Amino acid sequence: MASSKSLMEFFRPVKRVKLSQTLAPNSPISSLSATSNSTPSDRRDELAKPIASSALNAEERSKIELRKSAARAKRNQRTCLDRVCKWKDEGMGSVKMEELLVEETWVEALGGEFQKPYVKSLFMFVEREMRGSVPIYPPQHLIFNALNSTPFDRVKAVIIGQDPYHGPGQAMGLSFSVPEGIKVPSSLVNIFKELKADVGFSIPSHGNLERWAVQGILLLNTVLTVRNHQANSHAKKGWETFTDTVIRTISQNKSGVVFLLWGNCAQEKSKLIDETKHHILRSAHPSGLSANRGFFGCRHFSKTNEILERLGIRPIDWQL
DSSP, X not given: OHHHHHHHHHHHHHHHOOXXXXXXXXXXXXXHHXXXXXXXXXXXXXXXXXXXXXTSOHHHHHHHHHHHHHHHHHHHHHHHHHHHHHHHHTTOOSOOGGGGOOOHHHHHHTTTGGXXXXXXXXXXXXXXXXXXXXXXXXXXXXXXXHHHHSOGGGOOEEEEEOSOOOSTXXXXXXXXXXXXXXXXXXXXXXXXXXXXXXXXXXXOSOOOOHHHHTTTXXXXXXXXXXXXXXXXXXXXXXXXXXXXXXXXXXXXXXXXXXXXXXXXXXXXXXXXXOTTTSEEEEEOOOSTTTGGGTTTTOOHHHHHHHHHHHTTOOOOOOOO
């Protein structure tokens, strides 16, 4: 019995070792230890890893992903602003347009589009306009804000606008969106009204839609620049061809994307979209002139989420 007891005493300290006293599951050292000289204790630590990661519920994971996406969008925006400032500091005027699309997933998805003659001609036109006496909107570093804020691989839905708002301080490179502190335009007021009726949306005091963009909603205008107080002044200069390519690229290379087409101009883009792979929601435009002719009551926001959930994709939190 003495011998048996001494063996029990010998093993007792090992039994008291707790997993909480071992290395953190996600530490680099723990990862390295899993690759070589594995022991039963190491394997128990490995088994503990899924348990630790599962402690994050879906809501917490979603918040983490949202913060990451927002940080990525801000980083891209800062990169563009730094490039614009550098060119101005060096007395070179406006930065080259192709240097303002910095989101790598879009650079890859669009391939050699920037090398095509129509794009080179378009960019020369915009750069010339930027050097002129009439202000051009949005600010130069925000021209590709829609693409820089919503990576290609994260696009869940697309809301198509026309050209940017043409008043001072309004345009921010996202369709229908205005910066905080700027009066909410009538079309966006009506969008908020429909959201409230559709999903119980609490109407905010601002019209900044960046939170939608970082969740995977591409807020794409068909024309990306405009002259001060001159609506459609940059139409038919090449932007429409470029944004058509963006829409066609999404259609061809992704599936299950929801396209919200409001008004005749947006609905013309349906010919670029493969409806066997994607979902199109059509209605009147939310402007004050047409919202009562089919936009109010369209329920596009709840319908978008119903489609996404059916596809196993996390729905949009529309609240701003």
